[in-house]
Every structure is written in C-alpha cells, then in structure tokens.
Amino acid sequence: xxxxxxxxxxxxxxxxxxxxxxxxxxxxxxxxxxxxxxxxxxxxxxxxxxxxxxxxxxxxxxxxxxxxxxxxxxxxxxxxxxxxxxxxxxxxxxxxxxxxxxxxxxxxxxxxxxxxxxxxxxxxxxxxxxxxxxxxxxxxxxxxxxxxxxxxxxxxxxxxxxxxxxxxxxxxxxxxxxxxxxxxxxxxxxxxxxxxxxxxxxxxxxxxxxxxxxx
Ligand code: SF4
Numbered sequence: 001x002x003x004x005x006x007x008x009x010x011x012x013x014x015x016x017x018x019x020x021x022x023x024x025x026x027x028x029x030x031x032x033x034x035x036x037x038x039x040x041x042x043x044x045x046x047x048x049x050x051x052x053x054x055x056x057x058x059x060x061x062x063x064x065x066x067x068x069x070x071x072x073x074x075x076x077x078x079x080x081x082x083x084x085x086x087x088x089x090x091x092x093x094x095x096x097x098x099x100x101x102x103x104x105x106x107x108x109x110x111x112x113x114x115x116x117x118x119x120x121x122x123x124x125x126x127x128x129x130x131x132x133x134x135x136x137x138x139x140x141x142x143x144x145x146x147x148x149x150x151x152x153x154x155x156x157x158x159x160x161x162x163x164x165x166x167x168x169x170x171x172x173x174x175x176x177x178x179x180x181x182x183x184x185x186x187x188x189x190x191x192x193x194x195x196x197x198x199x200x201x202x203x204x205x206x207x208x209x210x211x212x213x214x215x
Pocket of ligand 1: 071
C-alpha cells in the first residue's frame with residue numbers, strides 16, 4: 001500500500017500539549033478545504049507516492065518515537081487508516097492533525113487526534129463535521145480553534161459550550177494566527193474567559209520564521 005506524500009521530516013512539534021517535543025512529521029498531499037489563512041497550500045497538489053515500507057524506513061532513520069501525520073488533511077487518503085494502525089502496532093506514539101472535514105471514526109483508537117474546528121474567518125466554518133466532536137476522548141484528543149479576531153473567539157466559545165468540550169476533550173487549543181496584530185488583546189480576553197483552554201502559539205514559527213509551514 002502507499003500514500004501520496006508532500007514531505008517527511010524531523011523537527012520540533014510546534015503546537016498542542018506536545019509542543020517542544022522532537023517529532024517526525026509525515027505530511028500527506030491533498031485537502032478539500034480552502035481556509036483563507038492556510039499556510040500549507042503547497043500540499044494541495046503534487047506530492048509523490050511512497051510505499052508504507054519507504055515511509056517506515058525514513059521514520060526509522062529519524063529515530064524519533066513521536067510521529068505526527070498531517071497535511072493537507074491526512075484523512076483525505078483512505079490508505080492512511082491502515083498506515084496509522086501499522087505505526088501504532090510498531091509502538092510509535094501517533095498524533096493525527098486533521099482539519100475537521102473528514103470523519104475521524106476509522107482512526108485507530110490508539111492514535112491521538114488534534115481536531116481543528118474551523119472558525120468563520122477561515123471561510124470554511126460551514127464545512128465542519130460536527131459528529132467528530134462527539135467522538136472526542138477526554139484522555140487523549142485535543143481540539144484546536146485557529147482564530148484571527150475576537151469574532152472567531154466568540155464562535156469558539158459558543159462551540160466549546162455547546163459541545164461541552166471542557167470535559168470531552170483533553171485540551172482546547174486557542175491558536176491565534178501567526179503575526180495577528182492584537183495578540184495581547186486576544187490573550188487577555190482568553191485569560192479572563194474562565195474557560196479551561198490553552199493559548200497555542202506556533203512554536204516552530206518563532207524558531208524558524210513565519211514561512212515555516214504549519215504542522
Ligand atoms: S484544512 Fe488545513 S490544509 Fe486544508 S485548507 Fe484548511 S488549513 Fe489548509
């Protein structure tokens with residue numbers, strides 16, 4: 001079996017509660033969404049087919065037990081599901097970063113999901129697949145809201161309350177886009193909310209610059 005891949009690389013996990021940990025990234029090609037602030041548009045087309053064996057060989061070379069499958073949207077390719085299970089069988093700690101359009105139902109239960117909920121300024125909030133929120137596991141899954149302004153934050157708060165995310169998810173990540181002008185105002189607003197959330201800054205961009213793509 002194989003997967004269409006844009007890149008495989010070793011870096012530091014830049015987001016979520018795993019931020020700062022060395023991590024291998026497998027970035028799959030393709031995504032049906034078109035978020036206006038997307039920093040991974042180069043994954044929409046192209047890529048190269050890699051057999052499972054070739055991907056595993058690369059990961060072995062990196063020697064890192066934490067692996068994130070990202071994209072694009074990694075769940076756009078059906079063969080990702082057996083690949084995730086294979087990684088889990090081999091003892092890897094597996095993170096899945098998904099855009100929230102595809103169902104997470106077939107993801108191996110041993111993998112940890114970081115599920116995006118698209119806010120209005122993304123232009124794609126109508127396409128969130130809400131059933132995914134009902135499948136979250138409180139001991140391992142995280143929900144991420146990328147926000148560009150306080151209107152997005154208001155939307156995030158509504159969804160957090162409506163789906164009881166403070167109890168259903170391990171962590172709720174509030175992720176202002178890199179370079180947002182009113183970051184301090186957003187941070188202060190989040191801190192006063194009384195909600196069990198975490199401000200999530202993209203660590204890799206602070207290290208390597210704004211042009212480093214999302215993970
Ligand atoms: S879901 Fe992710 S990869 Fe797809 S357009 Fe949105 S930000 Fe980009």
